[in-house]
Amino acid sequence: MMDNNFFDYSLAMERIKSVTGCKTQQDLAKFLGVSQSCISDAKKRMAIPAEWLLKLLRKQGINPEWIRSGMGAQYLHPSESNSDILPNTHHRPSSSCMMQEFFFSLVRRAMDGRAMDSKKLT
Secondary structure, three states, X not given: OOOHHHOOHHHHHHHHHHHHOOOOHHHHHHHHOOOHHHHHHHHHHOOOOHHHHHHHHHXXXXXXXXXXXXXXXXXXOOXXXXXXXXXXXXXOOOOOOOHHHHHHHHHHHHHHHHHHHHHHHO
């Protein structure tokens, strides 16, 4: 889960709803492939599961940092070489690694790859 001290849950959920076109919790649950009770639980905890951010990134290229803070690009786009934003590689985190740390590690790798592609173009 995201640390509640660093983001506004309500604004983050509004950003998710706006980019997905979902109007209701039921619509959002269907889009994310979770039960409506999962959406309700997240609202009660005021936390967005990292798994949701990963799904949004994979399905639509939505930037998790933009969802979290409203800053940066709304979408992350793969390089012109038609590579995936998050290629299907099999990196296993250490047993002490938490899911969110692993997720943000993947996002950093994707962003680093984008930066390298931009430097090649200049």
